[in-house]
Amino acid sequence: MSPTADAAKVAAPSAPQDGRWRRSVRLQELGPLLGLVAIVLVIGVTHSRFFSDTVIMSNVRTASVVAIIAFGIVFLLAMTEIDLSVGGIYGVCFYLAAKLMGDSSVDPYLAAVIALAAGVAMGAFNGVAANAFRVPVIIVTLGTFSLYRGLVSVISGGEATPTLPVDSSFFTTFGGDWLGIPVIGWFAVVIGAVLTFVMQKTRFGVMVRAVGSNREAARFSGIPSGRVRLYALMLTGLLAALSGVLSLAYFEAGDPSIGRGLELNVIAAAIIGGTSLSGGTGSVPGALIGALIVAAITSGLVFFKVDPLWGDVVTGIVILVAVGIAGLLRRQAART
Amino acid sequence: MSPTADAAKVAAPSAPQDGRWRRSVRLQELGPLLGLVAIVLVIGVTHSRFFSDTVIMSNVRTASVVAIIAFGIVFLLAMTEIDLSVGGIYGVCFYLAAKLMGDSSVDPYLAAVIALAAGVAMGAFNGVAANAFRVPVIIVTLGTFSLYRGLVSVISGGEATPTLPVDSSFFTTFGGDWLGIPVIGWFAVVIGAVLTFVMQKTRFGVMVRAVGSNREAARFSGIPSGRVRLYALMLTGLLAALSGVLSLAYFEAGDPSIGRGLELNVIAAAIIGGTSLSGGTGSVPGALIGALIVAAITSGLVFFKVDPLWGDVVTGIVILVAVGIAGLLRRQAART
Amino acid sequence: GCGSSGGDSTATSGTSAASTSAAGTSAATTEAAKKDVNLAMVMSFQIPYFIAAQHGAEKAVADDGAIKLALQAAEAPTGVKEVQMAENLLVDGPQGFAVNPCVLPAWSKVLKRMETEVPDNNVIAFSCKQAAAPGQTSPVRTFVGASDAKSGEEAITLAIDKAKLDASTKGTALVSECAKGTPILDERVAGAEKVLKQRLPNVKIVNFTTDPADASKNLSTWSSVVQDNPDAVIAFGPCDSDTGSIVTLKNKGSAGDVAVALLDPTEAGLQAIKSGKVTGGVSTAPWIAGFVTIDLLAKAARGEGAAPEGWIDTGTYPVTEQNIDEYLQAAGSPDAQSALFQPMAEKILGDLQGNTHPLDDSFPN
């Protein structure tokens, strides 16, 4: 008997089985999803008003503002990078659009497009600087965190947004609802679906995950990791800008502190949603789930009439429990 | 001739040279140090008042509050971990000590010791949770970030600190100066020296760096990475508490927002000081340099009479330039 | 003449300037001979409220023509950065110092240093009066600004009156605690609640925490609260972001006919008053505090008399459909701001004695 005979037997016809892959993808989001369902049920069963349209809508809206940006962060985390400047980009684009529409009477749609372009430019600046200095994104964005927040001050002059043409279809369309869901929520869902596809099924997504999985090998394989990183940062900038512009369409006003602290919320959503920090994978739908979890907790505090002084404590504990259970589930899954 | 002949040829005369190691240590801090010197010179040469006692002292004090905590963060970064809860720990310990001294009339020294113990306990909680859930520290501290901030609210009841026995030697000693330097500055220098030694020369330091450099290999070398991480978190908790208690000694009162946003400042100091995010190394002195850079930038804004609205923009640009130059220097050094 | 304690200034870098100014006092009476003075001002925060104060201060500088004002501001109140800025500014030996020590504790030492280093302790706290709080061992003797408690009271009173609520009204009052622990905000809430209890004894007050910066999170909380309290009759929140959320809910029609009490309305709030969605609001006009503070510091530095000790009340101003256009216009440009607020400021300066009260009166009682 030849030595290969057995091996061939073992080899078996390698059936076209994504089974395992699908399973692992599902598992990644399973923990967070269960967490979200649990939180929603706990609040909803005890306080049925939680299921009222307005509360659901406002939760969806809050979560979407965060999730849209978190989608970009997922790409960066999958490359083991972190962008701290998204809160600033969000604020700059929010204000820039408002100033153009208000003080300069630019057409709202044009103003929105300019703001989106500015977001892409700020993301690109992060990327160009990181590539030029050959440093991780977090280092560059420690600087641009300050820089972009400063731009909000400069653009706003420290003042609240000017009076806006809120009757424009820009505000009624993008700030409104469609089929009973806030338009920003539709954006989050559609962009989330597209970016899930991009992450899992396109060459860009694979390159992103490859760089995060083994940077050295990526270099060896000729992946233009600098360019991939630049694109991921431009995408993140675009998403932060989009979130800012859509926020403006709904809020119709704002003050210079808008977007402060958003960077941590956004990273939290991505991580609570199951994206690991070790790179190589990232869950786009998870980021939406994570954002919804955080939004639901905020509502929960209200419905359970948690003493305001204890609000943060309860929030912290719920997050701990959520990430703890997700971590344990993942570990359990890995074992079997 | 022995079989080593060839090998030895390649090996070259291997004198007992830590040379390489020492050189690389020095290089790590060289960039940030040059950055600091440059900033100080630019400000000082144009505005000699920058070198006045009070300005130097206030810079040292501001930097020390941040640096003491950043030392702990350096250990965590060297393990590729990040602690987001230090601002909360700082705040809790600040308030706890104040409440004990004020409302409960506990002896100030005893109160300080209790606060330090509480800091260690909060750090330990982070570690125990991270180990139990088998998740990175950042995930746990996304929860405790909120939890500990919440504890500040709970302890303070939303009130400013009570009236304190500010004539106690605790306040005059630890809040004052010694040999013309703020006492907190002496703490920063001494603790920095001790922890530099710990990082470079002790078993604990070796284990920390080994875990950060290759977690799996460290595990297979019998390094109890969970325990090492726990200790590093306890150390960080202790340092955050110490910074809080020393801040109390100087400020002599506080309000519940104290320490908000500190986590990012502290991480910034460590990173600007040259500690990389990829783990395996960490510069304790660099963290002090990084904190001094950030403090000096603030002074620069004052002396150059930068329009407040532009303050963040300038700060961001200076940080960018500093980390950019440091990155390029490091790269240059690696090449030769 | 000199300030009351001017005589015992000790030898510091600022002293020479102080004694020169004292020596030149007699000359500095006419416009033409106006002496140059160096003043310093540190703001804790860059939000519309403090920016308005800054504009007031800058107008005073522009009008005077001989004031050099070194002005710095931190981007957010953490205590650390603004104190470092103050310490650094002190090295320049300013002859007067304006502070808004919103995170008071961080300031206590630097205020003590100002006592010895600023000639005649020519230091005024504006907008954040805590430095002059009773029981604090603070050397600051003058506070310029509005009473936060009183402004809260007035905002609620205006809303109650406009909505014609009374002791028979039942339901809940929604009062957010935004950034709890920040004294000026807490006092506004305390003032509002005091009036609510007095005027609407059958209305239950519901407290909750809102996010001061994250507008969407803030709105989400407000949405949940409104939903959770269908019987709400009146709402109040002390932060700009609360104003934004309440106005958004009103604009989108999800807050029904809840009466809204706005305090220091932002542009969005003013628009809501203009459109009738909100019946009115109360402004504390921080512009006036900035203007008055600089004016008083300059006068004292020139030896024209120290600012009176105590609380100089810059007043609270109802904003209703009658005067909304002026306020909206003022929000448009610094010049329009001056046009609206300067006459008010000068009125206060014209009757300093009448507008100065014991410091304790500026706190809730």
Place this chain on the structure above:
Amino acid sequence: MYSARDITKRYGGVQALAGATFEVDPGEVHALLGANGAGKSTLVKILAGGERPTSGTLRLDGAPTAFKSVEDAARRGVALVSQELNLFPALDGLHNLFLMREPVSGHVAISRRGMRERAQRVVRQLGLAFDLERPVGELALGEQQLVEIARALLGDPRILILDEPTSALSADETARLLGVIRSLREHGVGIVFVSHFLEDVFEVADAVTILRGGRVVVARRPVGELTVAAAVDGMLGEAAAAVRSGASPPQVERTIDRRDEAALRLADVSIRRKVRGVTLDAHPGEIVGLAGLEGSGVQAILRMLFGVERPMGGRVVLPGGGPCPRGIAEAIRAGVAFVPADRKQTGLHLEKPIAENISLVSSCALRRDGLVIRNGPMAQRAETWRDRLRVAMASPWAPVGALSGGNQQKVLFAKWLETGPSLMLLDDPTRGVDVGAKAEMQGVIRSIAEGGTVVLYTSSDLQEMAALCDRVLVFYQGDVMGELGRDELSEHGLLQAVTTGELV
């Protein structure tokens, strides 16, 4: 045809190549030999665009060539299977195979079906028996190596460079790969083959070039004109004689006192889903081989003894008398040492200094150096082992990652010898080590066994197993099928046993 002329390469102070010339023609299998650190990997990396030479020229089909990256070279027909795996652990097998050249449907979507179909050919060629939908990080080392080879084959290269491709492969996988090489040669592919397994080289190569100290000492000699002994002489230079005389008697008769109570006892040990009822007594001084394919349970036994895996049933007594360790630290303190096959992931800290790597276990897990770690003793240890194992290192403070593959393996070996274990678990301890050093390392293994250490040994190199072990237990799908004694051991017999589970 592809040629490299007068290539030099310096890494800081180290001259890795000092003017090497090398060429390969279509339809030729050209073997590149040399001792550890001779510069083979450096040369092939330069050939494949992974490194840039300090000086020298590359010519592809007569035209001067410079590749931007390995991928660039692959696109132009020069593919490399490098010695150190360059895979993406988080990505599945298919993505690893097709990275940067995925079939795309509708211009955007990567077609998994397309990848699967295109992979079929190499899957059959190499007999890949594992799931390509799994993240490769979950695959065994040998499987990963096959993925790396498959990846190179997929590009239909004109020049295929294989840098120690068989070091982690089992015998039948190796045989299959050699078959693939032959068939590629028939199709006109030029092949560069780097290996320390001289039998393989002589079986498949047409010509041989030998490097020593970065220089070519034997240039493109037809394989018929060379003997194994001559090749060893070429690789090791004057040192060869010493190696031959020192290591030629493959097995000195050693006395093992089996009347003594066995030092290591496994009684009816099972491990969930991996091993059923293993019983094994090993005596001090004995080298016991555990033979078995991937998944046979051998790894599981080693991992259990090192505290990584828990037994489900049965009894374990360690040489020190202790029970089965519950964790790695406990195992190490009980005197267990484990040289893993995967030095890159679980073995070494590549960017840490050699000295720190060697002292790591002693100073941390065993706490031999106290709280404060001093450089002097660390350097001394490193120098001791450098001399004993002939590690080619510039300085004890150079990072391990700067060593050649074989020398890294020696450092890994030294790191565990340094602990002075009573039970030594060896998984492919001589992986990638040159013939000379291999003999020396085998000598060291024997001498520690003589010193009273129980040695459990496993390897994909069955020849070495046959030569080194006193007896071998054969594992097959989780069961022990029996034992082969010293006199029954042969490479062929072992191969038969591990693949069929039948002992002859």
